[in-house]
Amino acid sequence: MAYKFMIIDDSSIVRGMIKKIIKMTSVEVAEIFEAANGKEGLEQLSNKWVDLIFLDINMPIMNGMEFMEKLRLDPNLKDLPVVVVSTEGAQDRIDRMKELKVKDYLRKPFTPEQITNVISILLGGTNA
Amino acid sequence: MPDFISIFKKVSTKILEDWGMMLVDEEANAKAMFDPNQKYYVSVVAFKGHGTIDGNYSVICQSPFINALASNLLGVDDPLTEEQKADALKEMSNVLTGNLITEFYGADVSFDLLPPESFTMDPELAFTILDSKRTLAFCADDTPVAISFSLENPT
Numbered sequence: 001m002a003y004k005f006m007i008i009d010d011s012s013i014v015r016g017m018i019k020k021i022i023k024m025t026s027v028e029v030a031e032i033f034e035a036a037n038g039k040e041g042l043e044q045l046s047n048k049w050v051d052l053i054f055l056d057i058n059m060p061i062m063n064g065m066e067f068m069e070k071l072r073l074d075p076n077l078k079d080l081p082v083v084v085v086s087t088e089g090a091q092d093r094i095d096r097m098k099e100l101k102v103k104d105y106l107r108k109p110f111t112p113e114q115i116t117n118v119i120s121i122l123l124g125g126t127n128a
Numbered sequence: 129m130p131d132f133i134s135i136f137k138k139v140s141t142k143i144l145e146d147w148g149m150m151l152v153d154e155e156a157n158a159k160a161m162f163d164p165n166q167k168y169y170v171s172v173v174a175f176k177g178h179g180t181i182d183g184n185y186s187v188i189c190q191s192p193f194i195n196a197l198a199s200n201l202l203g204v205d206d207p208l209t210e211e212q213k214a215d216a217l218k219e220m221s222n223v224l225t226g227n228l229i230t231e232f233y234g235a236d237v238s239f240d241l242l243p244p245e246s247f248t249m250d251p252e253l254a255f256t257i258l259d260s261k262r263t264l265a266f267c268a269d270d271t272p273v274a275i276s277f278s279l280e281n282p283t
Binding site: 010011012013014016017020058059060086087088089090091092093094107108109111 | 143146147198201202203211212215216218219222223225226227229230235236237238239241243
């Protein structure tokens with residue numbers, strides 16, 4: 001089975017890094033969509049299905065917290081698995097993200113192994 | 129203050145090494161490391177601590193550092209655009225700031241980080257910042273980089 005991913009981060013360099021790591025895993029990749037903020041992500045999700053989302057928190061226009069709140073209220077999208085990848089270390093925000101049922105919370109700087117491990121756990125396959 | 133500086137050094141070194149994937153040495157004389165004939169670039173991230181402390185951290189560098197950083201992050205084989213290079217510098221300051229404030233103030237204090245801004249800096253202003261006691265200099269992958277801070281207590 002080939003999986004579809006979405007990376008939501010205002011940094012093109014971070015999107016590029018995560019994209020590269022996803023391609024290094026043993027899971028079959030059908031497509032990797034990119035969005036620069038939560039609003040763009042939601043717009044794309046209105047007509048695209050994805051299997052896993054990597055989400056930053058601090059972004060302009062719509063941040064990761066707002067994105068999660070809207071995603072969980074949408075009957076078509078509420079069960080989508082999301083992994084947060086952020087510099088944010090404040091416990092109250094981490095707790096809020098957990099309440100919003102994110103699957104994992106990775107802090108930057110992340111390692112390629114952290115990304116491959118989370119993909120392996122959530123989608124199966126083995127690490128590259 | 130010595131504790132603050134030692135934590136500042138430790139976290140800055142760790143982020144340059146872990147995020148930038150660079151070999152890092154601390155340097156004593158920031159100004160002497162930089163090439164006066166090259167442009168100075170700076171990326172700043174301001175943060176607000178809801179009544180505790182506000183401030184910003186900035187990364188000051190020149191083209192060789194940005195090129196090395198962007199190549200490390202995306203891979204040397206990929207052609208790098210100017211936008212990607214600027215973005216690499218902005219993300220470095222973002223990751224650095226997020227980690228520094230957590231290290232200094234703990235996970236129980238929430239901060240709002242403003243989006244990183246990057247721009248070229250007038251050489252005279254760069255010299256002033258590089259001379260400041262609030263600036264630490266490093267040699268990262270044989271390229272000079274300085275990290276500076278400004279803090280204010282709003283209460």
